[in-house]
Amino acid sequence: MPVFLLGRLASSLLVVFGAATIVFLAMRSVPGDPAVVMLGVSATPEQIAALRASWGLDAPLFVQYFNYLVRMASFDFGQSLRLGISAGQAVAQNLPNTVYLAVVAFVMAVSVGLPLGVYSALRRGRAADRLVSLLSLAGQSLPSFWVGIMLVLVFSRALHILPSGGAESPQAVLLPAITLALPLLSVIVRLVRSGLLEAMGEPYMQTARAKGLGEPRVIGVHGVRNMLIPVVTVVGLELGTLLGGAVIVETVFAWPGLGRLLIDSIAARDYAVVQASVVMLVVFFVAINIVVDMLYGVLDPRVRVNG
């Protein structure tokens, strides 16, 4: 394994550790004693004390923190007070839905954004390019929760062709995925457009043309491949935004994923699940970043040499 990847792995562990610490401190400083929440206000002080002891809540904070980290290493976050299952199970049940939603959104964003960006670059300065640029700026800055609601208004309430929420039917993924894909798609369009325009001025494009290659091959192979390196970097960073966006989009569409689980658990003060889902989202996020780093090596041989 190259040295730079080891470094990335170490700093990723640091991020997960930092996230675990933040969520631990956050959950310990939220007003409301979970034992009181569990037992209700009619419980006697003895009962509350007994429950606190059984959860280890009477120990000093740093002991609790240490225990929490040790248990987290085996993905044991305790019981969900709301769902009656372990927090790990709750996360495991919801994780596949979030992955599915994110993958569909990602595929949509790339398969539409890449050609649209190339098209926009080839039509530089014309009306179509202006339109694509303005739309992609809008797509990047519009609030996704509102875009989602508007899609529901049009496709569910007015046209009745797609469900407004849930995950019961196979086409239910479409509206949330479009909503989630829109900002990423817009970023990809803008990056591909500017990247390709930059690449077209490079000498190797001249060389490719001088060799007698056809224009589709010059653009498709020499232009696009070189422009992909910065695109992959930013798309990797934006995938985190995609995960963050999933928190909101899942809430809008009642999509049974990690993000909605997190928001519902925060509302219900179900701390075990909050901790588990935050740590899981961050692990997910960090893993994506590592994959992106590895992709560099595949796309850009210079990275491999420099190691």
Place this chain on the structure above:
Amino acid sequence: MADASIVTQVTRRGRSDLGIWIPLIICAVYVLAAVFGPVLLGFDPVATSPRNRLLPPMSVLSDGSLALLGTDSVGRDLFAQLLAGARISLVVGATTLLLASVIGLVLGTIAGYAGGWADALIMRIADIQLGFPSILLAVLVAAVLGPSLTNVVLVLAVTRWVVFARVARAQTLAVKSRTFVDASRTLGASNLHIIVNCILPALVAPVLVVATVQFGLVIVAEASLSFLGLGLPVGIPTWGGTISAGRNYLGNAWWISTMPGLALSLLVVSVGVLGDTLRDRFDPNLATR
């Protein structure tokens, strides 16, 4: 955009001038509407009126006044709510950016100027925070602090300082090695004098550009938090809160969710155009996310 070509023929930088003036005028209208709108309109945005529930835009209310954008589920005037929401959004956006840029400037300048362990520590924290989806951090911290205006500003400033710190650090590093800084030092200037008189002036332009780009993001983040019920308290009219409230009436009152979203979208797209134009004009290489 049709006007752009005409103006381009007149002034050489016509297009980018339009890219600055049009969004700037739109933003000015928002600011004026937020400051004077509620006073001029005279409606109470939270006054309920059961007789005027769910009236569509352009309806005449029972007291003879016109509901330009309709009413919501308890008969509150939607236009008055939008104006009140504009106040909240602009106040949150401005104060958040002020706080985030001050924190970011101080830490970024220290990191860039001092270097060494201070630099390593500050930028390490920044990296860790960037390794964490910012809306997730906002949701968590907001859940701990509870809904209030001050808390929303704090939460969003915490998620935004990193961007300012990075720009301030990069710019400080670039300026620090310039000859006029060396000259000042040779003449016996203190570090504080150099930072205040040589470094800070160089930070103003890039920080303003970053602040413009971030303004739209902060406003959307506030609306998202309010939408999730983690932003401002329920009684205060915010764009995000009104959009959320309208979700239950999509079938019979589409305007409740639509109108505040349009107001929010026009503002953030304008700010986005402005930020893009400024960035292209002043520093094409400025790394902003």
